[in-house]
Amino acid sequence: MPRPRLNEARTKIVATVGPACDSVEQLSALIEEGVDVFRINSAHGTIEQHAEKLANIREASTRTGFPVGVLMDLAGPKIRLGALPVEPLYCQLGAKFAFVRGTDVVNEGELTSTYPRLIDELEPGDRVMLADGTVSLQVQKVTSSRAECVVVAAGEIRSRQGINLPGVKLSVAAMLPSDIETAIWAAKNEIDFISLSFVRTHEDVRSLKDLLxxxxxxxxxxxxxxxxxxxxxxxxxxxxxxxxxxxRGDLGVEIDVAETPVAQKRIIATCKRLMKPVIVATQMLESMHHSTRPTRAEASDVANAVMDGTDACMLSGETAIGDFPRESVATMNRIMRKTEERLLDTLQLPNGCIDESHRTTQAITRAGMDVAEAIGSKLIAIATHSGGTAWVKSNTRSLIPTVAVSDHLESVRRMNLFWGIEPIYCENIEDTDHLIEQVTQWARGQNEDGHSIIAVGDTMVVVSGSDVVSGADNVISVHTLS
Known part of the structure; x- marks a missing residue:
């Protein structure tokens, strides 16, 4: 039985798959609680393990009847500590440590890293942040074989923890050979979204696009x-x-943590202006690793991301390795719904600019929304092959329940990331009567307060994408259900 969505949050949920939730039964439960996209983190596991997760996700999607999307997160050039002689190792304030070449530690106070050129690219005065920024070293001297540092913020470190180098210009490529291998595997296995880590310029993005x-x-x-x-x-x-x-994890270490909230708002605003979907990630419900309830600050964090206009929020360790993955998804869904119910005015965002080639789609989609509001339609249905028309509709932030119907399953899964869009699969969307019958059948199974959201005599506005109706750009039609 497909889960109801039209009476749930319009903001989407991305959940990371890990040992705490990777069985078909657990994944199915998370879909029922509101997950729209599952994330596979390539920093952990092999291609074979990724394939097993993907197979389980697809099976859970089939069982629940919900076409959940899949995001493959490329690890990127993440620099990590090598093996430590002591586990954990406490870095006392003022203590001296030195990064050395290779993978073996010979003397006390030496550290190694997974980045062979680290010593070549450090300079005196540079900061080296360890353990998600809780431990900070400052470089004092660099020779051909070592970079000597002093601890300026004390704390514990462990083997394989990340190294952040704020302000240091690294020559490492955006994609390592392992990332290229993973991206090719993802391309061959119809993964819906592929994320690129540690992007620095648009050329980094272009290189991945060219590969795909x-x-x-x-x-x-x-x-x-x-x-x-x-x-x-x-x-x-x-x-x-x-x-x-x-x-926000690495971003909050690479820049001053006090700047992170402002940076988040700026990024979301830029995405809204340029009409691109945006996901807010990292530590959204961090305390739910080991608690059935989030802190008030975490609840506010999710709510603020929704009010800022994010299309989706992401759960990481909460679902991957936490004790309460299902409760984490349910809690995020509930926070989103309450935020949208009480603060609808903040969701009426300015319409962004759009590429000239899509201006007609934008105009027709907004006109369809205006017609639906004027006649009190209960539902907008968008017929689209690629999902482009649905994305334009998503950016209007209209609160009228909207389904996007496509005859391409890949497009259906990708539309799971679009705010306020409920994607469904339907063959032969060029046949308007067949499309309306399928949407009506689906909508009558979506109950709100025990009643179907659509009934005989209600109107439905159908917006057909430019690639659906022969000889036309876009078409709006109004249908009264009989």
């Missing part, structure tokens, strides 16, 4: 904003990408 195009892959490329350089080049990156992720 060579495999005739139509996955949407999501650029993760987590480097200061990305903020400097934000408009160009957003224009090049198909979507954006505000990756």
């Amino acid at each position: 195009n060579s495999y005739e892959c139509h996955a949407l490329v999501i650029a993760k904003i987590e480097k200061p350089e990305a903020l400097h080049n934000l408009d160009r990156i957003v224009e090049e990408a198909d979507g954006i992720m505000v990756a």
Whole structure:
């Protein structure tokens, strides 16, 4: 039985798959609670393990009847600590440590990293942030074989934890060979979204798009904003990408943590202006790793992202390794719904600019929304092959329940990331009578307060995309259900 969506949050939920939720039964439960897209984190696991997760996700999608999307998150050039001689290792304030070449530690106080050129690219005065920024070192001296540092913020570190280098210009490529291998696998296995980590310029995004195009892959490329350089080049990156992720974990280490909330608002506003979907990620319900309830601050964090205009919020460790993955999804869904119910005015965002080639679609879609509001239609149905018309409708932030109908399953799954759009699959969408029958059948199964959301005598506005109706750009039609 497909889960109801039209009476749930319009903002979408992305959930990370991990040991806590990777069985078909657990994934099905998360779909029923409101997950729209599952994320596979390529930083953990092998291609074979990713394939097993994907198979389970597809099976859960079949069982629930909901065409959930899949996002493959490329690890990117994440620099990590090597093996430590002591686990954990406490870095006392003022203590001296040195990064050395290679993978082996010979003397006390030496550290290694997974990035062979680290010592070549550090300079005296640079900061080295460890353990998600809780431990900070400052480089004092660099020689041909070592970079000597002093601890300026104390704390514990562990093997394989991330290294952040705020302000350091690294020459490492945006995609490592392992990322290219993963991206090719994703392209061959019809993954719906592929996210690129540590993006610095629009050329990074273009390189991934070119790779996917060579495999005739139509996955949407999501650029993760987590480097200061990305903020400097934000408009160009957003224009090049198909979507954006505000990756607050590394971003909050790479820039001053006090600047992170303002950066988040700026990124979301830029995405709205340039009409690209945006996901807010990292530590949204962090305390739910081990608690059935979030903190009040975390609830406010989710609500503020919704009010800012995000299209989706993402759960990471909460669902991947947490004790309460299902409760985490249900809680996020509930916060989103309450926020949208009480603060609808904040969701009426300004209409963004759009590419000249889509101006007709934009005008027709808005006109369809105006017609639906004027005659009190209970439902808008969008017929689209590619999902483009549905994306334009999503950006109007109209509150009229909207289904997007496509005869391409890949498009249906990709539309799961679009705010306020409920995607459904239907064969032969060029036959308007057949389309209306299928949408009506589906809508009558979506109950609100025990009643069907659509009944005999109600009107439905149908907007057909430019690639659906022969000889026309876009078409609006109004239908009274009999």
